[in-house]
Amino acid sequence: MTTSTAIPATEPHRPRSRLAALRRWLMLRLFVPLRQGRTARLRYAAVLDGQTVNLHAALPRSTRLPDRADVVLCRGRVRHLAEAHVYQGPDGELLMDAAILMGAELGGVPAGPGRWKLRLRTYTGPRKRSVALLLLEPPVPYEGPTRPMEASPVTGARHRVGRTVTGAARIVSSAPKPAVEVAKVHMSHAGVAVDFRVLGTRVDTPWAEFVAAGRRIRQPVHPLGPDTYRTEVPLDGMEPRSSRPEHWDVVLCQETGPPLRLGRRLHDVRNPRRVFAMRSMAMTPAGRTPMIVQPRYTPAGNLRVTCTRMPEAD
Secondary structure (H helix, E strand, O other): OOOOOOOOOOHHHHHHHHHHHHHHHHHHHHHHHHOOOOEEEEEEEEEOOOOEEEEEEEOOOOOOOOOEEEEEEEEOOEEEEEEEEEEEOOOOOEEEEEEEEEOHHHOOEOOOOEEEEEEEEEEEOOEEEEEEEEOOOOOOOOOOOEOOOOOOOOOOOEEEEEEOOOOEEEEEEEOOOOEEEEEEEEEOOOEEEEEEEEEOOOOOOOEEEEEEOOEEEEEEEEEEEOOEEEEEEEHHHOOOOOOOOEEEEEEEEOOOOOOEEEEOOOOOEOOHHHHOOOOOEEEOOOOOOOEEEEEEEOOOOEEEEEEEEOHHHO
16 A cells, blocks of 8 residues: 655745745855945835835945935936935944935836846045945834835835845835725715725726625716716615615726726725724615615725614614
8 A cells, every 4th residue: 555645735835935045045155245345234124105215224344434325226227316325323334324215206216117226326526436235134024003015105106125146135116006096985965975096007988886795886987186086876776675784895997907996005004994994874865764874994905885774774
């Protein structure tokens, strides 16, 4: 009789883990020692608000205090500069701080999608010196009620700090994912109105659909500004058909392209349902049954409107 051993579920990930371990070994044992004394080491590197890269580094001992300094973002032959501050630390070593705002729309560095290597350039009189910025340890996600911002809350573009196999720090930027971000929810005794932004895609003659189990209400969409819209739904069409609550999701549709759920995703909170809680209202649409209307966000950040018959109405 032969026996077989089950392959662990993590087996497909082992080649990737081994490759990462090999890259780290090559970086620490080969490339970093070869560049010793000719690079600046990042002690801190993170994207704190989804759009600002914060850097803190120690410069090589051979560096003298410069007149000024820049962080250079390099991608192929394209270069962008961001101001850096070099100063002398308590023990005499030179330190560098920089806060790089990403995105031309924000008045920051106009670096588009791609992998941007980071270098520090110093200026002393007519002389310039350029050194690589090394990142030995990548940022570690923290625990708590908030989490690192994964995207710019303004543009939806995504930025993260990474490193090459030689340890050189880089910013990896990507275009915003197609999404519909809720800006504001208005409630009245006539209905619910939602203001929202469209990110990462273009919409052509869109409309909104309020969708519940077996029910669908199609509503027009009105532009409010560039990529900003409003849709409204009357409450008399959302009356629950039984004593059980009915949950309505909101979807943006168009003739071509997939539908997109409305929600809130450009934030740093771990529990959007609790943090972005909205008050419920008791309403009685004309000629209809009294009900309680509660807009809220699901754990995934999707907007949902729950309508429930008031107890005295049963």
